Amino acid sequence: MGDEVIVVAEQGVLEVTINRPKQRNAMTRGAAEAIARAMERLEEDGGLRCAILAGAGGDFCAGMDLKGFLKGELPVDARGGFGGITTWTPGKPVIAAVDGHALAGGMELALACDLIVANRDAKFGIPEVKRGLVAAGGGLVLLPRLLPRQLAMELALTGDPIGAERAAELGLVNRVTDGPAIEAARELALAICTNGPLALEVSKAIVRDSWLWPIEEINTHQNPYVRRVFESDDAKEGARAFAEKRKPEWKGR
Known part of the structure; x- marks a missing residue:
């Protein structure tokens, strides 16, 4: 078998x-x-x-x-x-x-x-x-x-x-x-x-987890997820690659 x-x-x-x-x-x-x-x-x-x-x-x-x-x-x-x-x-x-x-x-x-x-x-x-x-x-x-x-x-x-x-x-x-x-x-x-790996994981997590979030507490719950992305090397690389008109080289961090 x-x-x-x-x-x-x-x-x-x-x-x-x-x-x-x-x-x-x-x-x-x-x-x-x-x-x-x-x-x-x-x-x-x-x-x-x-x-x-x-x-x-x-x-x-x-x-x-x-x-x-x-x-x-x-x-x-x-x-x-x-x-x-x-x-x-x-x-x-x-x-x-x-x-x-x-x-x-x-x-x-x-x-x-x-x-x-x-x-x-x-x-x-x-x-x-x-x-x-x-x-x-x-x-x-x-x-x-x-x-x-x-x-x-x-x-x-x-x-x-x-x-x-x-x-x-x-x-x-x-x-x-x-x-x-x-x-x-x-x-x-x-x-x-082709997209940023960390951004993908966080986006998936927010879409899935937010089903359970009260509407008045969305930012409170979402901010820890988003902070990981905006403080990451990938976020800087994405902006830099856009400015330099090239494909980004993602690190996943």
Whole structure:
């Protein structure tokens, strides 16, 4: 049996591919732990700026491996939760490249990423109720924050999927492509990687963490994040490179 997750680093981008195509990349504990290790590598490696999470064989992830579930196995990592990324994500950006099915935990896996690129034929949904289960990997919490309550409720209670174009209309998907999602995800990743690494991490942190900030306390919470950037060598280099009409040479500090 080959590796359940394939990890390749190139041009500052860590590509993490779920490699169970015959099972539509249904998640196992081993795969979840492997994804978690890849995300820890992204966090720790100064040469990496961004990650892409994809699935092999034309599907992203069809959710939990039900055969494993019946044996008592839950596809979770101790730190990262379902799929190794739903309860903890690295400070650096992660892009989901979705082909085929992103269902149940597969949709929750995509929502745990920071951006989503999808092939036009991709399907998104949380059909757990059809199996007598509950979308416990974050779907029932994230969707009401990302969508109008009634739409989130429809997805949760019917379990019916939506297509990539509808998901894009609702703001769940960044880009819809006619080709393989991984190709469009690579373009997006490289565009991200040209920017200041510290600025990227802080921007991601503010976008994610500010969901919980009271409106009257935004500056109080945001200032410690922003101070790290404005006092950094990268901030000075960015201004200097702009003035000198050249590409910046980022140090990540």
